[in-house]
Amino acid sequence: GDSVTQTEGLVTLTEGLPVMLNCTYQTIYSNPFLFWYVHYLNESPRLLLKSSTDNKRTEHQGFHATLHKSSSSFHLQKSSAQLSDSALYYCALSDQTGFASALTFGSGTKVIVLP
Amino acid sequence: GPKVLQIPSHQIIDMGQMVTLNCDPVSNHLYFYWYKQILGQQMEFLVNFYNGKVMEKSKLFKDQFSVERPDGSYFTLKIQPTALEDSAVYFCASSPPGGRSAETLYFGSGTRLTVL
Numbered sequence: 001g002d003s004v005t006q007t008e009g010l011v012t013l014t015e016g017l018p019v020m021l022n023c024t025y026q027t028i029y030s031n032p033f034l035f036w037y038v039h040y041l042n043e044s045p046r047l048l049l050k051s052s053t054d055n056k057r058t059e060h061q062g063f064h065a066t067l068h069k070s071s072s073s074f075h076l077q078k079s080s081a082q083l084s085d086s087a088l089y090y091c092a093l094s095d096q097t098g099f100a101s102a103l104t105f106g107s108g109t110k111v112i113v114l115p
Numbered sequence: 116g117p118k119v120l121q122i123p124s125h126q127i128i129d130m131g132q133m134v135t136l137n138c139d140p141v142s143n144h145l146y147f148y149w150y151k152q153i154l155g156q157q158m159e160f161l162v163n164f165y166n167g168k169v170m171e172k173s174k175l176f177k178d179q180f181s182v183e184r185p186d187g188s189y190f191t192l193k194i195q196p197t198a199l200e201d202s203a204v205y206f207c208a209s210s211p212p213g214g215r216s217a218e219t220l221y222f223g224s225g226t227r228l229t230v231l
Contacts, residue, residue, distance in 0.1 A: 033218055044119065045206070045222040064123075090158065094218055102148075102160035102171055103220065115216075 002027045004093050006106035014114050015083055021076040021109045023091030033094040034067050034074040035103065040087045048089070049076070070089075081113045117141040121207050121223035122189075127214060129231050133195035138207030140190055147190045148208040148220065149182065151175060151212045164190065194228075202230045 003026045013019055025032065033052040039058045049058040051067045051074065058065055065076045074091060091106040120139040128134050140147055149161040162172040164182050179198070184190040190209075194201055204227050208220040 035218075037222075040225070044224045046116075047221075050219065097156050101218075102163060102173065103150075103158075104160070105150075106194040107198045 001030075002032075002095055004091050004104050004106035005111050006055045006089075008109045009107070010110045010112070012109065012112045012114065013081055016080050017076050019076075019081045019085070019111065019113075021089050021091075021111070023076065023106060025072050025074065025091075025093045025104075027072075027093060027095050029071075029095040033067055034065075034093040035092040035094070036063070036065060036074070036076050037090045037092060038087050039108075042078060044087075045090065046061075068074055081111075083113050086111055086113045117144075117221050119207055119209055119221050119223035121205075122187075123226060124224065125227045125229075127229045127231065128197060130199055131196045133193065134197055134228065136192040136194075136205050136207070136228070137189040138191065138223055139210075140201050140209030141211075142209070143211065144221070145212040146210040147178070147184060148210075149170035149177075150206040150208065150222075152204045152206065152225070154203070156159050161205075163224055197228075197230045202228060209210050 006025045007022045035050045036048040037045045038048045049065050054069045067074050088108050090108045091097045092103040094101050122137045147164045148202045150158045152158045160173050161176045163170050181193045205226040207223040210220050
């Protein structure tokens with residue numbers, strides 16, 4: 001079945017520094033849909049970014065990610081971390097488009113941004 | 116933005132009892148989901164539901180689990196009887212009708228279920 005791997009369980013960094021969270025996936029489907037969800041403490045997980053287009057950068061709220069099918073990756077980046085970026089970040093995969101299929105989530109990366 | 120409400124936020128019950136987890140999805144959404152997250156692990160898909168029917172379910176969706184949304188009211192997950200391994204946070208989600216927008220899930224804040 002599908003799988004999503006997030007190699008960092010915890011990332012701690014200083015405000016203002018760049019951050020990159022790794023996400024790789026495995027699926028037999030040739031047109032996967034990749035997502036980043038962010039989960040702030042005491043809130044609901046919410047969508048941060050999504051993409052199904054190979055090699056096209058997608059951006060939202062200062063974060064960006066590019067789906068690379070050749071390497072099965074969808075890494076999340078931000079050039080300058082803010083204190084408010086402290087949260088749990090989940091990469092997720094859907095193997096169908098235009099249909100409400102099940103998402104496969106990674107194990108999540110906890111980001112702590114320090115002053 | 117649109118909000119999915121989950122009631123209650125915490126539930127503690129004895130093993131073998133029945134429990135119903137309630138979800139109030141976003142009003143114009145047509146697809147509904149339950150995900151399970153055991154402490155320290157990833158969220159795992161349980162089931163999705165559309166037009167009054169289960170569309171997909173995972174191996175985690177045991178025979179003791181059932182879902183329904185009678186007459187546009189709460190979308191519920193019922194577990195009867197509960198087992199110790201059912202202890203987890205259960206997230207409800209919903210998504211809008213049609214096309215690519217159906218893939219954006221709106222999550223509730225979860226119900227933490229503890230089975231003793």
